[in-house]
Amino acid sequence: MARKKTILKSHILDTAYAVVKKEGFEGFTARNIAKTMDCSTQPIYLEFKNMDDLKNELYVKIKDYLTETIFANDRSEDPILNICLNFVHFAKDEPIFFKALFLENHLEPKKMHNLPYEEMLKAFEDQAQTNSLSEAEKRVLFETIWISVYGTAALLAQNLIELDEVALKNSLEKKINELIN
Structure with missing residues (x-):
């Protein structure tokens, strides 16, 4: 047998x-x-x-975790701000995992970069100010926002800065509003 x-x-x-x-x-x-x-x-x-x-x-398992767990948190009423805050909190709360996924090149960097981009596209669709933008305009808007978000997350994951939740939220909210309006 x-x-x-x-x-x-x-x-x-x-x-x-x-x-x-x-x-x-x-x-x-x-x-x-x-x-x-x-x-x-x-x-x-x-x-x-x-x-x-x-x-x-x-x-695939990592992608499911990020989309269903990390990016699904409601930290704000604004879906765009939510994506940003969730990414930063992921870096703070799980620095080893964050670094492995987003700071090292073990998985394809473009595939990993596209994960938050895909989430941001969904958030853009949920807002009147951004849902009528062209694909190219959405990409530029994402990249402009993401420079600050990614930089903040990377610094947090490496313990180079402390997280001031209120200041971070205000700063990101201001940047997002300036870019959208």
Whole structure:
């Protein structure tokens, strides 16, 4: 009788996700993931062609986490400001994970940059001042806003600045309003 498979693809993916969240991509090795699961590397390579295959599936899990958990928080009445504040809070609350995703080049930087852009496009659609903008105008508006947001988040994740919630919210709100109006 054949042995029953005890280590499933989903277990490996969940473990890889937990490792990256805790250690960053420095811990993203077959050996380290297997050690965390208390098994050999064989189940990993039975379920995934290689580590890049695992990383591609990990990206989908990360994207779901960011869109369904991080960007879904309501920190403001303004959907555009919400995206900005949620990104900054992610950097503050989960600095290792933030750095692994947005400051290091382990996942495709353009794909990672497009995640908040896609969320911002949804927010632009929810506002009368921005929903009629062309795709190019929306991209420029996002990039102009995102320079401040990304810079603030990167500085927070590296403990180079302290988060002053009120000042941050006022500053971003002012910048967004100036750019939209």
